[in-house]
Amino acid sequence: xxxxxxxxxVRRKEDFxxxxxxxxxxxxINRPGQTYGYILRSPVAHAKINGIDLAEAKAAPGVVAIFxxxxxxxxxxxxxxxxxxxxxxxxxxxxxxxxxxxxxRHVGDQVAIVIAESYAEARAAAxxxxxxYEELPAVADLATALDQSTxxxxxxxxxxxxxxxxGEEAQVNAIFESAHHVTSMDIVNNRLVPNAMEPRAAIGxxxxxxxxxxxxxxxxxxxxxxxxxxxxVLQIPExxxxxxxxxxxxxxxxxxxxxxxxxxxxxxxxxxxxxIKWRAERSESFLSDAHGRDHVTKAELALDQDGKFIGLxxxxxxxxxxYLSTFSTCVPTYLHATLLAGVYTTPAIYCNVKAVFTNxxxxxxxxxxxxxxxxxxxxxxxDRAARETGMSQSEIRRKNFIPEDAFPYQTPVALQxxxxxxxxTLDRAEELADVAGFQARRSEAASRGKLxxxxxxxxxxxxxxxxxxxxxxxxxxxxxxxxxNIRVHPTxxxxxxxxxxxxxxxxxxxxxxxxxxxxxxxxxxxxISHGDTNKVAFGMGTYGSRSLxxxxxxxxxxxxxxxxxxxxxxxHVLEADSADIEFKDGKFTVAGTDREMxxxxxxxxxxxxxxxxxxxLEPGLEEQAFYDPMNFTYPAGCHICxxxxxxxxxxxEVVAMTAMDDVGRVINxxxxxxxxxxxxxxxxxxxxxxxxxxxxDGQLLTGSYMDYCMPRADDLPDFKVGTTTTLCTHNSLGVKxxxxxxxxxxxxxxxxxxxxxxxxxxxxxxxxxxxxNAVWNALNGAxxxxxxx
Amino acid sequence: MTNVSMTVNGRPVSADVxxxxxxxxxxxxxxxxxxxxxxxxxxxxxxxxxxxDGKSVKSCTMLAVQAAxxxxxxxxxxxxxxxxxxxxxxxRENHGLQCGFCTPGMVMSAVDLVTKNPDLTDTExxxxxxxxxxxxxxxxxxxxxxxxxxxxxxxxx
Numbered sequence: 001x002x003x004x005x006x007x008x009x010v011r012r013k014e015d016f017x018x019x020x021x022x023x024x025x026x027x028x029i030n031r032p033g034q035t036y037g038y039i040l041r042s043p044v045a046h047a048k049i050n051g052i053d054l055a056e057a058k059a060a061p062g063v064v065a066i067f068x069x070x071x072x073x074x075x076x077x078x079x080x081x082x083x084x085x086x087x088x089x090x091x092x093x094x095x096x097x098x099x100x101x102x103x104x105r106h107v108g109d110q111v112a113i114v115i116a117e118s119y120a121e122a123r124a125a126a127x128x129x130x131x132x133y134e135e136l137p138a139v140a141d142l143a144t145a146l147d148q149s150t151x152x153x154x155x156x157x158x159x160x161x162x163x164x165x166x167g168e169e170a171q172v173n174a175i176f177e178s179a180h181h182v183t184s185m186d187i188v189n190n191r192l193v194p195n196a197m198e199p200r201a202a203i204g205x206x207x208x209x210x211x212x213x214x215x216x217x218x219x220x221x222x223x224x225x226x227x228x229x230x231x232x233v234l235q236i237p238e239x240x241x242x243x244x245x246x247x248x249x250x251x252x253x254x255x256x257x258x259x260x261x262x263x264x265x266x267x268x269x270x271x272x273x274x275x276i277k278w279r280a281e282r283s284e285s286f287l288s289d290a291h292g293r294d295h296v297t298k299a300e301l302a303l304d305q306d307g308k309f310i311g312l313x314x315x316x317x318x319x320x321x322x323y324l325s326t327f328s329t330c331v332p333t334y335l336h337a338t339l340l341a342g343v344y345t346t347p348a349i350y351c352n353v354k355a356v357f358t359n360x361x362x363x364x365x366x367x368x369x370x371x372x373x374x375x376x377x378x379x380x381x382x383d384r385a386a387r388e389t390g391m392s393q394s395e396i397r398r399k400n401f402i403p404e405d406a407f408p409y410q411t412p413v414a415l416q417x418x419x420x421x422x423x424x425t426l427d428r429a430e431e432l433a434d435v436a437g438f439q440a441r442r443s444e445a446a447s448r449g450k451l452x453x454x455x456x457x458x459x460x461x462x463x464x465x466x467x468x469x470x471x472x473x474x475x476x477x478x479x480x481x482x483x484x485n486i487r488v489h490p491t492x493x494x495x496x497x498x499x500x501x502x503x504x505x506x507x508x509x510x511x512x513x514x515x516x517x518x519x520x521x522x523x524x525x526x527x528i529s530h531g532d533t534n535k536v537a538f539g540m541g542t543y544g545s546r547s548l549x550x551x552x553x554x555x556x557x558x559x560x561x562x563x564x565x566x567x568x569x570x571x572h573v574l575e576a577d578s579a580d581i582e583f584k585d586g587k588f589t590v591a592g593t594d595r596e597m598x599x600x601x602x603x604x605x606x607x608x609x610x611x612x613x614x615x616x617l618e619p620g621l622e623e624q625a626f627y628d629p630m631n632f633t634y635p636a637g638c639h640i641c642x643x644x645x646x647x648x649x650x651x652x653e654v655v656a657m658t659a660m661d662d663v664g665r666v667i668n669x670x671x672x673x674x675x676x677x678x679x680x681x682x683x684x685x686x687x688x689x690x691x692x693x694x695x696x697d698g699q700l701l702t703g704s705y706m707d708y709c710m711p712r713a714d715d716l717p718d719f720k721v722g723t724t725t726t727l728c729t730h731n732s733l734g735v736k737x738x739x740x741x742x743x744x745x746x747x748x749x750x751x752x753x754x755x756x757x758x759x760x761x762x763x764x765x766x767x768x769x770x771x772x773n774a775v776w777n778a779l780n781g782a783x784x785x786x787x788x789x
Numbered sequence: 790m791t792n793v794s795m796t797v798n799g800r801p802v803s804a805d806v807x808x809x810x811x812x813x814x815x816x817x818x819x820x821x822x823x824x825x826x827x828x829x830x831x832x833x834x835x836x837x838x839x840x841x842d843g844k845s846v847k848s849c850t851m852l853a854v855q856a857a858x859x860x861x862x863x864x865x866x867x868x869x870x871x872x873x874x875x876x877x878x879x880x881r882e883n884h885g886l887q888c889g890f891c892t893p894g895m896v897m898s899a900v901d902l903v904t905k906n907p908d909l910t911d912t913e914x915x916x917x918x919x920x921x922x923x924x925x926x927x928x929x930x931x932x933x934x935x936x937x938x939x940x941x942x943x944x945x946x
Contacts, residue, residue: 011882014889015886016873018886018889018892019864019896020820020864021824021863022865023824023890037808195922197836197922197925198888198890247889248888249828249890249891250888250924282830282834283830536874670884674925678925704830705833710922711928712928713914713932714916714918714929718911718932719927742927
C-alpha cells in the first residue's frame with residue numbers, strides 16, 4: 001500500500017478551501033447584472049386561487065418582473081419512478097406544477113416569483129401581492145388521509161397514489177395461522193426534515209447571444225437535473241443547458257430531487273434577460289425541501305416453537321405529501337419492502353404499501369431512504385419477540401441470522417445478498433460495547449437513581465444504487481450507472497471527471513486515492529472534477545451510497561483502459577509486444593528485462609508522438625468508462641446503544657453508541673468513520689429529538705430551529721465505531737458503501753435501549769422521537785400526544 | 790443609506806448600506822467575503838460566527854452599523870497565507886469537517902472557546918459548541934479537533 005493509496009487515511013484535499021472560507025457554494029456566486037428572486041409561497045395548506053392582484057407589487061421599488069402560474073405554462077415536474085398497483089395498473093400521478101395552477105396544496109407551495117434589484121426589494125414587494133385564496137379543508141394526517149372526502153388531487157380518488165404489494169399474502173397468512181408465536185406492533189416512522197446546513201439556492205442565467213441557459217444549483221446530481229428540467233419541464237435541449245452544482249453544503253438525499261425553484265429561475269432568466277438568484281431562508285427550507293420517512297405500519301412476525309422466524313407481514317401507509325417528488329414512489333416500495341428480510345432467514349414475507357397524498361410538503365429520500373424504515377420495524381419486532389419468548393437479544397438474532405455459508409443468499413423479497421458475516425459483526429460489536437459488563441453498569445446507574453438500558457440493532461441495507469436492469473424491471477425510468485473520464489495530461493498529472501457529486505463525502509480525496517494507487521503517482525498530481533455538466537459528459541450523481549461502489553468502479557474501469565493504452569505506448573517505445581509489458585509501481589517494464597518506462601514518460605509520449613503506427617495507436621491518453629453494477633451492494637452491521645434515563649425528567653442520555661459495520665473494503669478509514677459518525681447522529685436525532693409535526697390545518701408546527709430539534713454537540717456522546725470486512729463479490733474494489741449505514745442501523749438500537757430501560761417500569765413501547773416529555777409521560781402512565789397518534 | 794466603515798481581517802473597509810443591513814450581509818455582499826455562511830434565520834446554527842473586537846458573534850444577529858469602527862475577523866483572516874491557524878489545521882488533521890458549510894462558524898467559535906479557556910474538558914467543548922449546528926460529522930471529530938487545536942494553540946504560545 002502506498003501512503004496515499006487504498007486503505008490510507010489520507011487527509012482531505014478539499015479541506016484547505018473549506019477551512020479558509022474559500023469554498024464556493026451556490027449563494028457565494030454572483031453573476032454580472034444579477035437580479036434576486038423571492039418565491040411567494042402559500043400560507044395555507046389547501047386552497048383554490050381565485051385571483052392574484054399584482055398591481056401594487058409591480059409598482060414597488062426595484063421590481064423587475066413578477067410571474068405566476070398563469071405566465072409559466074411549462075411541463076409538469078416529473079417523478080422518476082413508476083410503481084404499479086397490485087392489480088398491475090399504473091400509479092396515480094397527478095401534475096406537479098412549478099408555480100401553482102389555480103390551486104395550492106401545501107403550506108410553502110410556490111405561487112409567484114418576484115424578481116427585483118435586491119433580495120430585500122423582492123421580498124418587500126412580495127408582501128404587496130394580494131392572493132385571493134378560497135380555503136379548502138386540509139388532508140394533514142397520514143393515518144386517516146385515505147378515508148377523507150377531501151381530495152388533494154381530483155385525479156387521485158381516495159388520496160391514493162398506489163396500492164402495491166410484494167409477496168404472497170395468502171401463503172403468509174397461512175403461515176401465521178399455524179405459528180407458535182406472533183409478535184404484533186403498530187410502528188410509526190417519524191417524519192423528518194433533512195436539514196443540510198446549506199439552504200437550497202439556485203441561479204438561472206440566459207445568454208441571448210448563444211441561446212444557452214446556465215443553472216447553478218445546490219444539487220447532488222446536476223446531470224439528472226439537466227435531464228429532468230431540460231427534457232420534461234422547460235424543453236431546453238442538453239446542448240443549450242448547463243447545470244453546475246458547485247460546492248454543496250450537505251445533501252442527505254434532499255438535494256437529489258428536481259425542485260420547482262430551479263425551473264422557475266431558469267425559465268424566468270430568459271424572460272428578464274438577466275441572471276436571477278434565489279436562495280432559501282431556513283424557514284423556506286422547512287416548507288419546501290422534501291421531507292423524509294413518515295410511515296405508519298402494522299407489522300407482525302411469526303415464530304415457530306424454536307424461536308425461528310417463519311413469516312413476516314406488514315401493512316404500511318407511506319406519505320407522499322402533496323406532489324410526487326423525484327424518487328418518492330420507490331422509497332416505501334423498492335427501497336423498503338425489499339429489505340424486510342433483513343439479516344434473517346425469514347422464508348415468507350408479505351408487504352402491502354399504500355402511498356398516500358396529503359396537503360404537506362412532498363416526502364422523498366432522506367439518508368437511508370426506505371431502509372431505515374424497514375430496519376426500524378424489523379428490529380423493533382425482533383426486540384419485542386425476544387422479550388415475549390424469553391430469548392436474549394443476542395440469542396434471537398444469532399438463531400435467525402443468514403449463516404455465513406449461505407451466500408449468495410436469495411431473500412423472499414427480490415434481493416440476492418452477495419456476501420456478509422452477520423455473526424462476526426455481532427461478536428465484534430458486543431465486544432466493543434462491553435455487553436458483558438452491562439449488568440454492572442445498570443446496577444451502578446440504579447444506585448444513582450438512573451434507569452439504564454441496552455438496545456441492539458442488526459441490519460443489512462441495499463445500496464450502490466443501482467443495477468439498471470433490476471431497477472428498470474422495478475419501474476425506474478432511468479438506468480443508474482455511473483461514468484468516469486480519466487484525462488492524463490502530457491506531464492503525467494491526471495484529472496478525473498466523475499458523474500458522482502461530493503457534498504461532504506470527500507470524493508476529491510477518496511477517488512484520488514484510487515488513481516494514486518492504480519497509477520502509482522503522487523496524490524497531489526490527481527484532481528477530481530465533478531458537478532458541472534459542461535465538464536463531465538454524463539452522470540447519475542450521488543445518493544444511495546453509490547459514489548464509490550458505482551462511481552468508483554467507473555473510475556477503476558477507465559483506469560484499466562488508461563493502463564491498457566499506456567502498455568501499447570510503452571510497447572511501441574520499448575519495441576516489445578504489449579502483452580509482454582508489465583505495469584507496477586508506476587513503471588511499465590518489458591517482462592524479464594530491465595527495460596522500463598515511467599508513467600509520466602508514457603503520458604508525454606502519448607501527446608508528443610512522432611512515429612505512432614496510425615492504424616494501431618492514436619495519440620493522447622484519455623479514457624471514458626461507464627459502469628453499471630450487476631447487483632446492489634449489501635453493507636450490514638450491528639449497532640448497540642446504551643442509554644440512561646432520568647425518571648424525574650424523562651431525559652434520555654445516550655451514554656454509549658457502538659457501531660460495527662461491514663462496508664466491504666475501506667479506501668479511506670478516516671472518511672468512512674466520519675460518514676458513520678454523521679449517520680449515527682442523524683439516527684439518534686430521529687430516535688430522540690427530531691420530528692416534523694403538522695396541525696390539523698396542515699400548518700407545519702416545526703418550521704424552524706426553534707421548534708425542530710436538531711442534534712447538537714452536547715446531545716451526543718463520543719461514538720465507538722469499527723468495521724468488519726466481507727468483500728462485495730461483484731465489483732473489483734470489493735466495496736459496499738458507507739454513507740447511510742449509521743442512519744439505517746441506529747434508530748432501533750436507541751429505541752430498543754430506551755424500551756429496555758423502561759421495561760421493568762411497565763413501558764412496552766415508545767414512539768420516536770422519545771423526547772423527555774414522551775418518556776416522562778410513558779413512565780407516569782399518561783399517554784403523550786405523540787404516542788396517541 | 791448609511792456609510793459603515795470597519796476593519797476586516799486587518800484591512801479598512803467601507804460601504805454605503807441600508808441601516809437594516811445585517812453584519813453578515815455586509816461582509817458577504819458588500820465586502821465580498823463569502824466564507825461566512827448563513828444557515829438559518831433564527832440565530833441557531835452558528836454558520837455565521839465571526840469575531841468582533843476579539844469576541845465571537847453570530848453575524849446574522851448584529852447590524853452592520855453596530856460593528857462600525859470595530860475590528861472584525863472572519864474565517865478568511867484566520868490563516869497566515871497558506872499556513873493554517875492551529876485550529877484550522879486541527880480540523881483538517883482530525884476530519885472535523887465534511888461538507889464545509891458549518892465549518893467557518895465552527896472554527897471561529899472554537900478559537901474563541903479555547904482562547905477563553907485553554908483547559909476545556911470534552912464535556913465543556915460540547916457545551917461550548919451548543920450554538921453551532923453541524924449535520925455531517927456527528928460532532929465526534931469536531932470535539933477531537935477542538936481538543937487538538939486547543940493543545941496546539943497552547944504549544945504555540
